[in-house]
Amino acid sequence: MKDQLIEKKYTLPFILITCLFALWGFANAVTDPMVQAFKTVLELSNAQASWVQMAFYGGYFCMALPAALFVRKQGYKKGVLLGLALYFIGANLFIPAAQYEAFWFFCLGLYVLTFGLAFLETTANPYILAMGSKTTATRRLNFAQLFNPVGLILGLVIAQQFVLKNLQSDNIENYASLDIAQKALIRSADLMVIRDPYVAIGLVIALFFILILVTKMPVIQSEQDRLELKKGFSELIKNKRYRFGVGAQVFYVGAQIMCWTYIYQYAENIGISNTTAANYQFIAFLLFFSGRALCTYLMKFIPSARLLSYFAIGGFLCSVMTMMNESLLGMYCLIGISFFMSLMFPTIYGISLKKLDQDLSKIGAAGLVMAIVGGALMPQLQGRIIDFGGRAVNDIKVLGVSEVNFSFVLPALCFVYILAFGRFILKENEAS
Numbered sequence: 338m339k340d341q342l343i344e345k346k347y348t349l350p351f352i353l354i355t356c357l358f359a360l361w362g363f364a365n366a367v368t369d370p371m372v373q374a375f376k377t378v379l380e381l382s383n384a385q386a387s388w389v390q391m392a393f394y395g396g397y398f399c400m401a402l403p404a405a406l407f408v409r410k411q412g413y414k415k416g417v418l419l420g421l422a423l424y425f426i427g428a429n430l431f432i433p434a435a436q437y438e439a440f441w442f443f444c445l446g447l448y449v450l451t452f453g454l455a456f457l458e459t460t461a462n463p464y465i466l467a468m469g470s471k472t473t474a475t476r477r478l479n480f481a482q483l484f485n486p487v488g489l490i491l492g493l494v495i496a497q498q499f500v501l502k503n504l505q506s507d508n509i510e511n512y513a514s515l516d517i518a519q520k521a522l523i524r525s526a527d528l529m530v531i532r533d534p535y536v537a538i539g540l541v542i543a544l545f546f547i548l549i550l551v552t553k554m555p556v557i558q559s560e561q562d563r564l565e566l567k568k569g570f571s572e573l574i575k576n577k578r579y580r581f582g583v584g585a586q587v588f589y590v591g592a593q594i595m596c597w598t599y600i601y602q603y604a605e606n607i608g609i610s611n612t613t614a615a616n617y618q619f620i621a622f623l624l625f626f627s628g629r630a631l632c633t634y635l636m637k638f639i640p641s642a643r644l645l646s647y648f649a650i651g652g653f654l655c656s657v658m659t660m661m662n663e664s665l666l667g668m669y670c671l672i673g674i675s676f677f678m679s680l681m682f683p684t685i686y687g688i689s690l691k692k693l694d695q696d697l698s699k700i701g702a703a704g705l706v707m708a709i710v711g712g713a714l715m716p717q718l719q720g721r722i723i724d725f726g727g728r729a730v731n732d733i734k735v736l737g738v739s740e741v742n743f744s745f746v747l748p749a750l751c752f753v754y755i756l757a758f759g760r761f762i763l764k765e766n767e768a769s
Contacts, residue, residue, distance in 0.1 A: 366496065388444055416460035417461070425539050596675065
């Protein structure tokens with residue numbers, strides 16, 4: 338049937354590619370708590386520790402376009418295999434990084450790892466969109482993206498149970514006052530703890546590489562001759578829907594990473610430990626998963642752009658409440674933002690590419706994956722706001738609240754832009 342969500346001939350490839358969504362979800366979830374972990378172990382400022390996110394999401398920006406060009410020339414399967422290979426290499430760079438105890442080495446590992454993620458996302462998202470009718474493409478992508486929060490939840494459990502709980506530097510009250518020799522011993526042990534989940538996921542990646550290598554994957558070609566790159570970029574730049582969508586994706590990813598990264602600093606301000614804060618993040622991921630499942634169903638009845646607009650309003654209101662309350666109520670509002678963010682990435686992605694042909698979508702996918710750079714830049718800015726009065730999270734008051742609370746003005750502004758994008762698409766659809 339034309340409106341079938343997944344065509345039968347694509348069932349096995351759909352399952353394999355969908356599993357990839359969980360794999361990069363795992364990497365995202367494990368990395369977010371590492372900002373706080375590195376801050377504690379290596380005694381960094383909030384802005385310095387946020388280089389973890391700069392390296393992680395900066396890799397997306399640098400490799401998304403080369404990945405799109407590679408996939409356009411070599412096809413989806415080779416793009417997936419190269420992505421898995423880079424993911425494996427980056428994860429295993431944590432072994433020498435822990436040995437040399439160098440923060441820059443860990444950041445390098447994350448940077449290379451996200452080269453692989455850029456390939457996987459640039460390949461998997463348009464591949465899923467192409468596995469069936471265009472009328473069900475956005476809903477199909479939302480369905481596949483359901484497996485992303487599964488990886489998020491698993492990654493957070495690993496980070497909480499096997500990293501945060503085992504960091505000696507976080508569990509010793511007077512760590513900062515220890516002598517150099519004692520700190521060196523603890524630092525070495527803690528960096529090995531940080532290393533282990535990345536080495537473990539590297540083994541899983543190796544297994545997936547072999548599985549996809551030996552599996553026959555369908556080749557989905559464009560129905561027309563390939564566009565020249567220059568012409569393709571020109572068409573994308575002229576396409577207001579696409580341009581607006583790339584901007585919306587920048588602000589969405591920025592909001593997501595800020596809300597998930599700085600939940601630990603927010604918790605610190607109200608006297609909650611890192612391990613307990615991870616429980617709140619776990620609830621946030623569950624809300625994220627349930628929201629995405631609900632929206633996949635609701636899109637059968639409600640236009641995706643309208644849902645996006647409603648959820649942007651919800652995200653904005655929760656962000657404002659997070660800013661205004663230095664209490665558990667603020668924490669509840671912060672984790673509630675995840676519910677409203679749940680549909681945003683795949684919906685913005687699908688809407689932005691909806692009116693593009695297959696070949697142009699491969700190029701356009703690069704811009705939407707490059708937009709993940711919002712996750713590199715905005716946490717840096719938020720970290721600088723938190724550090725404005727000093728390295729603590731509550732050195733000064735801004736508009737009557739601590740600087741960590743005030744910093745959540747940034748996600749609020751992001752949701753305003755996303756709302757504007759949703760309204761633009763609704764008006765465009767009404768006019769057509």
